[in-house]
Amino acid sequence: MWNDIFPGELPGALRHMHERDAIDGPATLARRSFLKIVGIGGLALGAFPHLALAQQDDTAGASLKPQQQPSAFVQIAPDGQITVTINRLEFGQGVQTGLPMILAEELDADWSLVRSRNGNSDAAYQDPIFGLHLTGGSNSIKNSYTQYRELGARARAMLLAAAAARWNVEVASLSTQAGTVLGPAGRKASYGELAEAAMALPVPETVTLKAPKDFRLIGQATTRIDAKAKSSGQQDFGIDLHLPGQLTAVVARPPVFGGRIASLDDSAARATKGVKAVLRVPLDGGAQGVAVIAEGYWQAKLARDALKLEWDLSAVEKVDSEQQVIRYRELASQPGPVHFDADMTPLAGAPHQLEAEFLFPYLAHAPMEPLNCTVQVADGRAELWVGTQFPGGDSAAAAKVLDLKPEQIRMNVQTAGGGFGRRGVPSGDFVVLACEVAKAARAVGLTAPIRTLWSREDDIKGGYYRPMHLHLARIGFDDNGTVLAWDHVLVGQSILTGTLFGGRVKNGIDPTATEGMRDPYPVPMRLTVHHPTLNVPILWWRSVGSTHTAFVMETLIDEIARTTGQDPVAYRMKMFADQKPRHRAALQLAVDKSKYGQRQLPAGRAWGVAVHESFSSVVAYVVEASVQEGRPVLHQVTAGVHCNLAVNPRSVEAQVQGAALMGLSMCLPGGAITLKDGVVQQSNFADFSVPRITDMPQIAVHIVPSAEPPTGMGEPGLPALAPAFANAIASLTGKPMRQLPFKLA
Structure with missing residues (x-):
């Protein structure tokens, strides 16, 4: 089932x-x-x-x-x-x-x-x-x-x-x-x-x-x-596993997703000291790769570098990010499936009209512990050691690859060093790959446990990614900020289409793309959605659809408030009315604790505000930011959190801090995955940058008291950070932020 x-x-x-x-x-x-x-x-x-x-x-x-x-x-x-x-x-x-x-x-x-x-x-x-x-x-x-x-x-x-x-x-x-x-x-x-x-x-x-x-x-x-x-460095993760006689495998992958081997000269690789085997293996999405199995990672890596490989890329699409934007804009101008369908007649006669285009790039998950899975096959059974978000599904996938029954698989779940969704894949790609390597190794007489290890470069260049999205908005509103009509178009790949959950895509619309749109604001919206198919593997990324929908909603709401001369907090509270008590409570807590509007900010700084609900929890941010030498700088973050009962407030605080930092990563230069001629251009933290300690703002997290059963906190801290930061920058520069990472010039 x-x-x-x-x-x-x-x-x-x-x-x-x-x-x-x-x-x-x-x-x-x-x-x-x-x-x-x-x-x-x-x-x-x-x-x-x-x-x-x-x-x-x-x-x-x-x-x-x-x-x-x-x-x-x-x-x-x-x-x-x-x-x-x-x-x-x-x-x-x-x-x-x-x-x-x-x-x-x-x-x-x-x-x-x-x-x-x-x-x-x-x-x-x-x-x-x-x-x-x-x-x-x-x-x-x-x-x-x-x-x-x-x-x-x-x-x-x-x-x-x-x-x-x-x-x-x-x-x-x-x-x-x-x-x-x-x-x-x-x-x-x-x-x-x-x-x-x-x-x-x-x-x-x-x-x-x-x-x-x-x-x-x-x-x-x-x-x-x-x-x-x-x-203290004593925690063992999946990557740290060492079994008696264990070997390590690394895999050479095609430069373009779906590529296959045209020719292979592995003589130099086989001659590398410590190498036990060089084997062809099937990869995710019908691609082919070459597994190098050696006594340790470094020997396997050197041997992989020595492979002489030519790839057949003739049958695969070569996605180009710049051309993709052009294609998305063309799609956005065409009719498509409609999610919300309010009357747009008042738009033409609205006293104020706002038009905006938003661009969001592909994003890599880039957990600190790269993907890995260790497999031991023996006596009609298999044992796996892996940090997986999905042990049952991955056990079933492993059984299928190894021609075993599910009950012949033992899954040992290992503590993992991050994941953000990458360790929970419908295809089970990294677990399936490890089983394919173990299966191929056993066919040539290798019976030792084999750890298939991804390097940082493998992890960032090898998929999967948060999809790229384009949003177009046309909004009509009056002098009081009352939205009369909001015509919106969203373009981006569907995460669910083509998976076991394609049935969840209704009327051609993937609900993971639209979550976070419109709510919590009762605006009359028409939302049209386009899901193009491209040769780039995609997956949920921490907070999923809210990674882009929250930014769109919260920056546009802020812009309406500024255009009509209203305080952004007061405007939001007016729109919540009595219908969103948790949003109101979270935002008010952040406002009160930050002293928003009650104290004078240093010269060159501005306030930014955003609030968003995802996964049943509400997080509001009030931030202080500036622009220094053309670079956006986030100084202070105050969070108001409504997650009902906080089982461990210290963990809630840590989750919001980490999520805010990850949200910051979407804003700063280098925080994007781009493709040229089908090849991912980034490969490591040198060109897929993450915030450094010098980028980290001071963060204060405050929790709304509640005795109601707890809601989730792993993801809700992320979505509202980027729009709050963007709103502060827009207040300083007069230029709304329409793109992540931020583009100030």
Whole structure:
């Protein structure tokens, strides 16, 4: 089923549609009871999570799904240490702390004894809402909040029951505190003492959860569990894996997407010291490549450099960025599918008219840890080690390549050094490639585990990218700033077309392209969409459609306010009226904390404002910026965040800081991917630049208090940064920003 191979990054529109279609969730399974499992370090709750799936009590009355079984998520050692398994990829967003905090809250655990570990592709670690494995769409905390609370509450109830049986007392007479069960007459028992007995008890189907007012951990700014390891260089990522006898593979790719090998002279490569094999392998999109397998990366890289390759590019389109803009402008002038269809009659007679064209380039994900995947094939089974947002789908893809059954694949999810969507690909390209390399190696007698490693250059030149977009807007409004008609055209490749999710494209419109348009402003808009097909692989990029739609909406709203002589904040508040309380609260918080309009800025600086909702959370920015020697400079950023209940405010702060920095990367020179004659012109951080420490502004993050269930924060911090910065620059120069990166001249 398509649910089994869903992408790791769900854009807002796609996520909402899938939620609607999956109200009933995955099929339920019979309730599992706990077994006594002997693990390393003693008997412990859930020592072997995969065994929970095999534990079935057919006589049990009701049923619990694998995602509801504490045995798959909680390990309690005799010394009281508690290890919580996370059902997501940790790649910087903080789920190795946030999810254990949620479970530990209801478990009433001693936080100092809580640890975390990665899950795998077992059914227990599927998203409880979607019923599939994914990390993306800012869904980790949002979708697993209730799940992990109930897991903790169930485990606590079983520990209480075990203590009641030991002391022959009523459960109601017991309480818990910091990993200890407290009983009458001063009795105490640690969770470590009770874990073995608790495992033998039935899992309660229903549990009572704490009221938010009673939270001890949730809502507290908490240092991340992995902070020490990461800050001291001790954290292992997928790229750091070293198995006995492990070999490393690198792949030579055609310069143009889809190219194939015309001729190959690999004699010099084979003669390179440490090289074990040089093999032809299929690549993503029907292309061909050459894998060089060696004892280490450097030997493989040198041998790849020694290859004499000629490519057949005759059958592939050679995209050129400059020509692409011309083509997009031509498309924008033609009729196309209509998403919003308001009456445009008032446009011609409007007192004020505004016309604008926006250009957004391709963007590379460029995570700090390049793509990698290690594969070991042996005895009719395969084991993979990879940082993936999509372990279930990638397991299925690996099984197909290796001619194995899904149950013959073991997926070991590794902590990843960033991803931003690149580790969640419908085609599973980098995992499939690693399996193709392992398969080809085994065919020539190499049985060692093989790590297929991408260099930074491979990563940036090898796709996938945030699509290039062009927007055209014609807006009519009156002296009060009331929008009478907004005629808008959007041109850009469809991310979903041609994938398993092409069915989500309705009336020729990909919802991942249009998310963020119009809302939260009640303007009469006609939105026409064109999705050209080009030979450039594309993918979601942190905050997906909102990377461009937020910029368009927020800069145009600002321009209307300036044209009609209105304060940009007051104008937005007027448009929100009483319909957008979360937007209003986030923006007001940012305004209040920044002292917007209350203090005099240094000479040469200006305020900039923007607010945007994505993935169910709202982030508003008030910034201070200047132009120095023709270069835009961002000095101060104040964020107002409405994500409902912040499980770990420190992680929310970190996510907004990182997202703001990534948003800044879209604005500064060098932050674009361009193509010439089909070849990506950028290759590393020298020509696909990222902000340096000297570019980083001061950032203050403030969170609107709320007790409502949390919404996502991995992506919402990005969209509003660029338009807030652009609005400040426009205030200084009088010239609206219409292009990313900024073009001041």
